[in-house]
Amino acid sequence: MLTLDFIFPVRRLVPYLISLLAALVISSGRSDAQPARRPSIVDQAQAFGDLNDLVRRYYYEEVDQAALYDGAIEGYLSRLDPHSTYISAEDFREMQERLEGSFEGIGIYFEIIESFLTVLSPIEGSPAAKVGLLPGDRIIKIDGKSSVGIKINEVEGRLKGPKGTTVHVSVQREGVDALLEFDIVRGKIRVPSVRYAFMLNDEVGYVKIDRFSGRTSEELSAALENLGSRGMAKLIFDLRNNGGGYLEQAVAVSDKLLDPGRLVVYTEGRRRGSREDHFSRKKPLVPEAVPVIVLVNSRSASASEIVAGAVQDYDRGLIVGHTTFGKGLVQKQYGLQNGGAVLLTVASYFTPSGRPIQRPYSDDRMAYLEAAHDDYDPNADATLDKPIYYTEILAREVYGSGGITPDIALHPDSLTVFERHIVSESLVLEFATKHGQSITRAHVDFNSFFTGFEPGKRELTKFRKFLENTDPKFGSEQERSLKQSAEFVKRRLRRQIAQIRWGTAAAGRVAVEDDPVVQQSISLFDKALALLDSRAFHDMRRGTSPATGSGTDPAFENVR
Incomplete structure (x- = not known):
């Protein structure tokens, strides 16, 4: 292998690369130079056909022709606006399911935690809910084959399927020694928007x-x-x-x-x-x-x-x-x-x-997407x-x-590096899966938990020990970060314990309660009421010129 230990000046590098390219090109035996002209649409279509034929006949490896055509379509659309998009047959089906809000399967929200396919919540009314799957259940086997170490993109192929077909799952549940066995008849699942x-x-x-x-x-x-x-x-x-x-x-x-x-x-x-x-x-x-x-x-x-x-x-x-x-x-x-x-x-x-x-x-689609945020x-x-x-x-x-x-x-507080790490690695959710039941044993239902449980020093200490044993990155610097992010961790613990014990709806209720933007918004209803008062004021003075703003209540002048 040739390695270069130095960098060419740009003006010297270009001719070097051109000469290197020329040395590697095998002559086709033709040199049909033509005067430059703008090609017609027919010329371009013919050129694409010629290119396809050349790749098929002479390219040094076998290629996936369908994938090449997909790429060609995507390239064609890339010269338009950022939202004109090609969707492959597989992606088209997934998009339809998302837009229609339904699919055929067993109906669970899930996450991969410590290599285990973990149920976050069965969807209300789904086959999974009807047979008794619970938040926190670990699906160990699917149709008799291990699902330990399964990847997220593999779950669909093993659990989804036509309505009326059956899938057998073996489930490990907290507090139960033996595996629980379930035959689940797949059905039409409606995912609420x-x-x-x-x-x-x-x-x-x-x-x-x-x-x-x-x-x-x-x-x-x-x-x-x-x-x-x-x-x-x-x-x-x-x-x-x-x-x-x-x-x-x-x-x-x-x-x-x-x-x-x-x-x-x-x-x-x-x-x-x-x-x-x-x-x-x-x-x-x-x-x-x-x-x-x-x-x-x-x-x-x-x-x-x-x-x-x-x-x-x-x-x-x-x-x-x-x-x-x-x-x-x-x-x-x-x-x-x-x-x-x-x-x-x-x-x-x-x-x-x-x-x-x-x-x-x-034309830079990535810059377009990034600029929005x-x-x-x-x-x-x-x-x-x-x-x-x-x-x-x-x-x-x-x-x-x-x-x-x-x-x-209103802008939510940005997460620290430590906070992003424990969220992206699902460490709080993993902790809740292992310890949420024992920590909140005194709360037998969600209402009791919601009104009566607040993580404190004991839960933070237990979480710190969990990180010491689980997270290879945890050290003295992360311990300081944990102390600085104590309030964030408490809120996250409360949410994820609700998720594991009572499901997605309960976790959402806790998340909204702890959402600073939502809580600040509640204090803005006086301004929202002033807006309605201004509309009523305008109605009483209907007929004034809207372009001058003369129908606007002075109480609302400082709110855009």
Whole structure:
């Protein structure tokens, strides 16, 4: 092997490389130099066919022709916008399951902990729940074959399967000596897109939407009706980390909050007359007198931005958090003969005030994705010359072409290196799996745990000893970090113990209770109420010019 111990100056390296390349090229026996001209589409198609033939006949190794074609399609689309995407047949099936919110299998949330396939929670009503699988169970065998050391991407192939087929699992359960044996008949599993919906206190309801799937509007209606029956007088609507989904579902969700007949969003393609308007149609499920806070962050995108933009443009609620991703392009799905599909951008979308949401982009897709999550907000940059838009009722200033900027910015505390490490390595979850039952033995149900358990010095000491025996990186520096991060670790312990003992819904309830952004948002309802008062004030003075802002209550002037 040739090694180089020095670096060529750039101007000397280039001719060296060219001469080296020339020495390695075998002449084809032809030299048909042609005058430079712009090739036609027919020429390009012929060149691609020639390339395929050359690779098939002369490439020095056997190649996967299907994979090459996949790469060619991806390369073709890469010259368009960042959201026009090719989806292979396998990925297309997974995407459909996610958007439709259903699949066929046994129905569990799981994690690989210490090489064991560990049940975090059976999905409510699933075959796994019906046979009695519990949070914390370890699946040791699947159909008689060991699953110890299984990889996450292997779980699907062994547990998923057609509805009506049976899979046998052998389960190790805390406190039970022998393995438990279960025959599980696979079924149609519905994965809820409305992950959580509960009351935070006597007045404040909380709803978390993970994605906009085919059943989101239906699920949300049930959740809001339940919260209303329990006395909800204020609502926190959490769209953080929601990457979007169906446009129609975004309109249907907005329908629960807006008066009927409101323009929710419109889309427009390149051709004249291509504009399509989408309106709210029904009486809102959330009464107009109920103040609303919508939580967003940099991972709130697409359909989430449609909802947040409509709520903001009609001054219906307060947008709180971090500026959203800024995906304002609409994709239409086209199936291909190979079983895959193309998500092709066919239009841009605009909020009711006419705001485009799409951020600027270039050919560098990675830079585009990374820029969405930095601390720079183009909408808040006073040095940029950007158009100003006005909300529909109170004429508040809002901006476009850079996501939805919140009315009030709230940012969660960033994690320390130590905190990121124990989370990414699932060390707290592993500790909860081993010790959660014994630590919380006095709490026989979740309500007792939720109201009565707070990790303290004893639990932190036990966790430190666990790290000493488990984590090879743990030393004196990590011990100091553990002391500095004691409050974070306590919150995480409480959440993960709830996960292992009572499942995902219980863990979510604890996580929201300990979420500083949610807790700070509760204190902002006076501003959300001021927004509603301003709307009422405007209604009394209807007829004044919205462009001048003369209909805005002075009490709300300092809230964008």
